[in-house]
Amino acid sequence: MLDKAAPVSMPISSLLPGDSPRLAGESPQHVELLAATQDLPPILVHRGTMRVIDGMHRLQAAKLRGDETISVNFFEGDEKEAFLLSVNANIKHGLPLSLADREAAAGRILVSYPQWSDRAIAAATGLSPTTVGAIRQRSFVPAQRESGRVGRDGRVRPVDGSAGRLRASEVIAMNPDAPLRAIAREAGVSVGTARDVRQRLRAGRDPVLTSQRDTAKERGPSVDAAVESQRHRTGNTVAGTDWRSVRSSLSRDPAVRYAENGRAFLRWVDGHVIEPVEWCELIDAVPPHWSNSVAELARSCAGAWLEFAQELEQRARKQPES
Known part of the structure; x- marks a missing residue:
């Protein structure tokens, strides 16, 4: 977490280069521009390692001017959190990160936080969820091996939603006219999913989406068998008709x-x-x-x-x- 205490003046010699998301390092032109600034804003430093999280251009500018100290705010946390904060800070102000910088950062964040959703990582890196999804597919952690992902709101959602849909279909089979909120609460799914499952069952269709059924097959025969078993329990034996x-x-x-x-x-x-x-x-x-x-x-x-x-x-x- 950020130390909310007032910035402190630290000897420049006590600070170490940070784990910057900038692949090409600092821009000399930007350093010279900042060196002409009278008052440099405080830089952000990871207290545990004394590495700069945000402000390498300002640090270089202070060195260029011959300053011996610089104003510092401290961050308390681990190095993964420090890198995440560095990326977030650099996409919000100062010299913008390039597309290559942001894509490389997304790859690193995926390794550190594989449970995060594509949208959550996209928000942290300034990329689109589609781009993050493509990076995830190229990473060493296949999406189908994850049980769930953490969204931007902090809630965990399953990658494979077939199990929740099967539970919802069981609840509906026992009480077809139950309120959607009650079905959702009992099955552990969203109200929208409960509504879709009920509509699909009423139309004689499989409660599990085709894409989820394919994922279930990839995850193993036990999941696929559960899908087929539920189809027969709900009387939905023609749902897979082609x-x-x-x-x-x-x-x-x-x-x-x-x-x-x-x-x-x-x-x-x-x-x-x-x-x-x-x-x-x-x-x-x-x-x-x-x-x-x-x-x-x-x-x-x-x-x-x-x-x-x-x-x-x-x-x-x-x-x-x-």
């Missing part, structure tokens, strides 16, 4: 292939079926100010499909057994 395989079979069925309305049905469904991987790619195309309207439209379409499915099931039950 329209492409169904369409291939339908198109070979003479009752569909040689009937005009059958061919028209195939063409119509081609334009109305969407796979999860498709909407994952398209969802970012919706501007934020249209999110609610498009969400209502999607919910309306889902309701229409549900009615369509129920009508088909009723007709199937009325068919005499052969």
Whole structure:
């Protein structure tokens, strides 16, 4: 933590160069510019090592002027925290860090804090979460080996959310009309996740997202088995239906292939079926100010499909057994 005491004057000879995030070191031109400044702001020093955390340009400027002392604020903490503070200070004031500096810093922070979310590291380094995610993928700590990450708000969120979705589906199976907040609290998920799980179950879909199911497979057979077991417990045995395989079979069925309305049905469904991987790619195309309207439209379409499915099931039950 920062020492809130007033800055103290320290001999320049007692200070050591810091673990700077600047890959190219200090800029001589910036040092000369600061040397012409009458009063240099205090620099930040790690008390445990006497290394400069923030202010190497000011320290060099003081040396260039021939000063023997410099004003110092102290930081109490470990060296990992000191580096994090150095990066944070350098992206907020003074000579900006280059993109290469910030990316290298993000790589180091990932090593020190692998449990941090991409957004948390992005906020600390002035990068985008996407860039941090790419750096994480190149790092030696694969994301799928982490159980959770710490967000900017300090809350821990799971990398693989399939377990929480399975718990939510169990709660919903026992009490389908339970309030969303009660479901979320019981399953340990967000209200938004509880809402999505209930909507997916009502539509006859798998409560676990395709991307999470793929992650579950990577994490091991026990997790994948749990996903499949829960699908059967909730009666969701057709959730993994692939329209492409169904369409291939339908198109070979003479009752569909040689009937005009059958061919028209195939063409119509081609334009109305969407796979999860498709909407994952398209969802970012919706501007934020249209999110609610498009969400209502999607919910309306889902309701229409549900009615369509129920009508088909009723007709199937009325068919005499052969």
